[in-house]
Amino acid sequence: MRSPSLRSLITVLSMTLFASTALAQTGMITGRVTEAGSGRGVTGARVQAVTTLRSAGSVVTDENGNYRIGALPAGTYDVVVTRIGYRMARNPSVSVGSGATAEVNIAVNVIPSQLEMVITTAARAPQKVVDAPASVSVVNEVEINERPSINVTDHVAALPGIDVARGGLMQANVVARGFNNIFSGAMMTLTDNRFAFVPSLRVNIPYLQSQTNEDIERIEVVLGPGAALYGPNTPSGVMHVITKSPFSSQGTTLTVDGGNRSVLRGAFRGAYAPSQKFAAKISADVFRGKEWPEFQHDTLERVARDTDLRRWGGEARVDFRPTAASEIIGTYGRAEAGSAVEPTGLGPAQVKDWVSQNFQLRGRINRLFGQVFLNTSDAGGTFLLRTVRPTTKCPDVADPACIIDKSRQLAAQVQHGWDFGLRQRFLYGFDYIHTMPKTEGTINGRNEDDDDITEVGGYVHSVTQLTRMFELTAAARVDKHSRLEDPVFSPRLALVFKPQENQSLRVTYNRAFSTPSTNNLFLDLLAGRIPSSGTQLYGVRALGVPESGLTFARSCATGVGSLCMRVPVAFGGNPATLVPADASLMYPAAFAVARAGVVASLTASFTAAMVPNAAAVATAVANFLGSLRPSAAQAGTVLRVLQPENGTFRDVAATDLRDVARLKPTIHNTIEAGYKGILGDILQLSVDVWHEHRKNFVGPLIIETPNVFLDRTTLSPYLQAQLTGFLQLAGFPAAVAAATAGQIAPSVAAGLGGITTNGVTTATTNGIPLGVVNFSEALSAQSDVIVTYRNFGDLNVWGSDVGAEVLLPRGFSVYGTYSYVNKDFFPRSEVGGVQDISLNAPANKGSVSLRYRDEAKGVSGELRGRHVASFPVYSFINGTIATYNLVDAQVSVRPTFLNGVLWSLNATNLLDKKHREFVGGGAIGRLIMTRLQVTF
Numbered sequence: 001m002r003s004p005s006l007r008s009l010i011t012v013l014s015m016t017l018f019a020s021t022a023l024a025q026t027g028m029i030t031g032r033v034t035e036a037g038s039g040r041g042v043t044g045a046r047v048q049a050v051t052t053l054r055s056a057g058s059v060v061t062d063e064n065g066n067y068r069i070g071a072l073p074a075g076t077y078d079v080v081v082t083r084i085g086y087r088m089a090r091n092p093s094v095s096v097g098s099g100a101t102a103e104v105n106i107a108v109n110v111i112p113s114q115l116e117m118v119i120t121t122a123a124r125a126p127q128k129v130v131d132a133p134a135s136v137s138v139v140n141e142v143e144i145n146e147r148p149s150i151n152v153t154d155h156v157a158a159l160p161g162i163d164v165a166r167g168g169l170m171q172a173n174v175v176a177r178g179f180n181n182i183f184s185g186a187m188m189t190l191t192d193n194r195f196a197f198v199p200s201l202r203v204n205i206p207y208l209q210s211q212t213n214e215d216i217e218r219i220e221v222v223l224g225p226g227a228a229l230y231g232p233n234t235p236s237g238v239m240h241v242i243t244k245s246p247f248s249s250q251g252t253t254l255t256v257d258g259g260n261r262s263v264l265r266g267a268f269r270g271a272y273a274p275s276q277k278f279a280a281k282i283s284a285d286v287f288r289g290k291e292w293p294e295f296q297h298d299t300l301e302r303v304a305r306d307t308d309l310r311r312w313g314g315e316a317r318v319d320f321r322p323t324a325a326s327e328i329i330g331t332y333g334r335a336e337a338g339s340a341v342e343p344t345g346l347g348p349a350q351v352k353d354w355v356s357q358n359f360q361l362r363g364r365i366n367r368l369f370g371q372v373f374l375n376t377s378d379a380g381g382t383f384l385l386r387t388v389r390p391t392t393k394c395p396d397v398a399d400p401a402c403i404i405d406k407s408r409q410l411a412a413q414v415q416h417g418w419d420f421g422l423r424q425r426f427l428y429g430f431d432y433i434h435t436m437p438k439t440e441g442t443i444n445g446r447n448e449d450d451d452d453i454t455e456v457g458g459y460v461h462s463v464t465q466l467t468r469m470f471e472l473t474a475a476a477r478v479d480k481h482s483r484l485e486d487p488v489f490s491p492r493l494a495l496v497f498k499p500q501e502n503q504s505l506r507v508t509y510n511r512a513f514s515t516p517s518t519n520n521l522f523l524d525l526l527a528g529r530i531p532s533s534g535t536q537l538y539g540v541r542a543l544g545v546p547e548s549g550l551t552f553a554r555s556c557a558t559g560v561g562s563l564c565m566r567v568p569v570a571f572g573g574n575p576a577t578l579v580p581a582d583a584s585l586m587y588p589a590a591f592a593v594a595r596a597g598v599v600a601s602l603t604a605s606f607t608a609a610m611v612p613n614a615a616a617v618a619t620a621v622a623n624f625l626g627s628l629r630p631s632a633a634q635a636g637t638v639l640r641v642l643q644p645e646n647g648t649f650r651d652v653a654a655t656d657l658r659d660v661a662r663l664k665p666t667i668h669n670t671i672e673a674g675y676k677g678i679l680g681d682i683l684q685l686s687v688d689v690w691h692e693h694r695k696n697f698v699g700p701l702i703i704e705t706p707n708v709f710l711d712r713t714t715l716s717p718y719l720q721a722q723l724t725g726f727l728q729l730a731g732f733p734a735a736v737a738a739a740t741a742g743q744i745a746p747s748v749a750a751g752l753g754g755i756t757t758n759g760v761t762t763a764t765t766n767g768i769p770l771g772v773v774n775f776s777e778a779l780s781a782q783s784d785v786i787v788t789y790r791n792f793g794d795l796n797v798w799g800s801d802v803g804a805e806v807l808l809p810r811g812f813s814v815y816g817t818y819s820y821v822n823k824d825f826f827p828r829s830e831v832g833g834v835q836d837i838s839l840n841a842p843a844n845k846g847s848v849s850l851r852y853r854d855e856a857k858g859v860s861g862e863l864r865g866r867h868v869a870s871f872p873v874y875s876f877i878n879g880t881i882a883t884y885n886l887v888d889a890q891v892s893v894r895p896t897f898l899n900g901v902l903w904s905l906n907a908t909n910l911l912d913k914k915h916r917e918f919v920g921g922g923a924i925g926r927l928i929m930t931r932l933q934v935t936f
Helices: 004-024 141-146 299-304 518-522 587-601 604-610 614-627 712-729 734-753
Strands: 026-035 046-050 055-060 066-073 075-082 089-096 101-103 106-108 135-140 162-166 172-176 188-191 216-223 237-243 251-259 263-272 278-290 308-320 326-344 347-365 368-378 408-420 424-436 453-465 470-481 488-500 503-514 524-530 538-543 637-643 648-652 666-679 683-695 707-710 784-788 795-807 812-821 844-854 859-868 871-873 879-881 884-893 901-908 927-935
Touching (some): 026 075, 026 089, 075 106, 089 106, 524 784, 614 712
Parallel strands (some): 026 101, 188 237
Antiparallel strands (some): 026 066, 046 055, 046 075, 075 089, 251 263, 326 347, 347 368, 408 424, 524 538, 637 648, 795 812, 812 844, 844 859, 859 884, 871 879, 884 901, 901 927
C-alpha cells in the first residue's frame, strides 16, 4: 500500500506530464498592432483569434501595441482587431500549428467617417456608430480644439435633436427632444462614466463641470431613452464627455482664448507616462467675462446682479496598468464659479463662490469594470435675486434669500460581460446611488432631517447576431428608489438591419423612467410674498410633495366648491392652527383692512362734487365700509391664481383644483425607427422618427393654490344698496343718495374685487385677496400660496431628427440638421389642473453649414446658419420665446511650419441678433472668440 505522500507525488507528476502534452498540442499568435501611416503602436486594442463560430482567445495590446494569444488549438483563425477611434481590422486564415507561433502584425486606420467611429455610450461597450441601436452623434477632439468655447454645450448646440438654451454668456442648459426647464437635469450627463450634475439638485450646470476642453477626447450624444443600461433619469438621452488617456496623449498643451465681453480664458494640460505601467495628467483653466447687460428683470434685481463672470476648474488623474488587460484610474476634479447667474425654478440666483468637486476610482480587468465616485457641492455665498436683497453676506441660514447647498452623492457601479462564440454577447451590471442633501434648512426647510435618497438597480444586456445582416439587442433593468412605492422595470428591444457595411436600419422600443428629484420631494422654501412691499399678507412657498400628498380642505359649505381658505394674520387669521377658515366669516376683517385702499380710490374731485366737506364724507364712508357684514349670498367670491411673471391673477374654477397625489416616477415608452448610412461615398445621412408616450410626467413648479377675491359683479349691487341707505340716513335726498351710491359702488367693488378682462386681472386692478385656498397638510400651514410639483396624465408626442453631410470637391462639404416635434403646448384642459404645460423647446429647429478642410495646408473653416422657431415656456415664470435665426462662423489654421500650433477664430451670432433662448435668461448678443494653442 502506497503512502499518502507517494500518491500525491504520482498525482503531481501525472498532471505535469498531461499539461506538457496539452501545451505541445497548442500554439499561439503574437504580433503588434500599429497605426497605419505613422507606424506607432496602438495601445488598448482588443485582439481576438476567431473561428467561424466562436472566439478562441482574446487579449488587449500593451502600451507599445504588442499582443500574445496563447493556448490556441491547432487550426486556422481570423485575427480581428478593434479599438475606439480606429477601423476594425481583420487578418483572415492565420494557420496555427501544434507548438508553433504565428506572427501577425496588423495596421489599423484612423476612422475618417463619424458613422464608422467606435463609441461606448450607446451600449456601454465598444461598437461602431453605424451598428449602434440608437441615434448617436459624436463631436471629436479636432472639432473641440478648433472651436473656442466657454463650456461643453457650445460643441453640441447644432446636433440633431439637441436643445441648448443659453441664459447668458456662461450659463446654458441642454436637453434632448424637448421638455426643458429653467433648472434642468432632464438629460443624463456623464464625464468618464461618472455623473456630471450637481448632486442633490440634479441640475446640469456646465460651468461647474471640472474637465477642460483641452482634455476632451470626444463627446458622445445618444438620443432616446437609456434606462436599460444607465438607470433612472435617462428618458431622452445621454451626453457623455470622454477625456483623454495620459498614456495615448502625452505632452503639454497651452491655450489662451480671448474675445469681446471682456472674455479671457487660459488653460493648461500636461500628460506624462514615466513608465509602461504608470501615467498621469493634470489640466486646469481659468475664465472671466462680462455678462450681456440686457436682462428682463426688475430694477432692484439688476442692481443686485453681478455681471462680472468668473470661474476656474481642473482635474488631476493617475493611471496604473498592472497588465495589458487591466487598469486602475484615480481622478480628482474641482470647479468653482466665483460669480455667475443661474436661473432657477424660483427666479434667478446670483452664484457666488459655488464649488463642485468629484472623486473617482475606477478599474477594469479584461471585461470586468467597476467604479466608485463621490460628487460634492458647496453653494458658497449664492443667493436668490429677489426684490429684497440678503440682509447679510450669504451663507446665512437666517436669511431666506441665501441658498445653502452642501450636498453629496455617492455612487458605485459594477459591470461584466462575456461572449458565447461570435454571435452572442452579454453585459450585466449593478448600480448603487446614495444622495445626501444638506441645505441647513434653507432649500429643504422643515424636511432637512429626512431627505436622503438611495437607489439600487441591476441590468442584463444581450446582443445576438441573428444573421450576417440582422442583429438583435435586448435588455432589461429593475431599479428601486427608497422614496417610491414600487420598483421600476425598464425593458429595451432593438433590431438592426445592415444590408451593407456602412448602412443600417433599426427599429427600437425603449421604456425609461425619471424619478422625482430631491426638490420634487423635499423642497420647502419661501420664494416670495404678496404684496411685494409693505405689510406681507401672503407668502409664496415652494414645496416638495410629501409621501402623503397634498389635499385641499373641502369642508366649508359656504366656500366656492365647498373649499376652505386660510386667512392672513392681518385679516384675523391664526397661524398656529391648521383648521381652515370658512370664507364667509372673513369678509368683515377684509373690509376693515382694505378700506384705506378703497377710500383712496375715491378721488378728491369726485367727493368734492358730492358735498363741500369731502374729507368728512371720506371718513364716514371708510367707517361704513369697515362695518359691513355681507353674507356669501350677498357678496360672492371668485378664485384666482397668481401669475408670477407679471404679478397679475387669472380666474380659475373650483373644479380645476385637484389634490396633489404622492409623486410617482415618470414612465417614458418610446418607439423609434432610424437609418444611418453613407450613400454613393458622398452623402452621410442619419434619419430618426420617434413616438413617445409619457405617463405621470412631473411638471415644473406651478402655483396650485388660488387666492380668494370678492366677486365685484355681486359686490357692486350689494354696496350700492347699502350706500344708498347710508347716505339717506346722512341726510341726502333719496334720488341723490341713489345716484351717488350708483357712482361710488362700482369703484369700491373694483378696488376690493379687482377688474377681470378675459379671465385675467391687470396689475393695477388685482383687487385685495381675502385668503388663500390651501392644503390641509402641516407643511402648507399659514397663509402661504403654495408652489409645488405634480404628476400629469398621459402626454403623447412624436417627432423626427435628420442629419446629413454632402461631400463636395476640393475639401468642401455641406452639413445640415433638422428636428421636428409635433406639439409644444399642452393646455390645462387636456392635462388637467390650474396650469398649462409646454415642451419648453421649439417644435422646429435646424441648421445648415458650409464646411472646408484642407489637411495638407492645415486650414479649416465653417459658416453656419441656425433657425429656432418660437415656442411657449411654462416653468413657474412663463412667457414666449420669439423665433431667432443666427449666423456663426469659424476658421482655424494649423501652420505646417509650426508643429503643434493652432490658431482659430469663432463668431457666435455673427450678425449680433439680440435674442432670448429661455424665459428668465438674458438677451444674447454677438460673441467673438479667438484661440492660440500650442502643444509640445
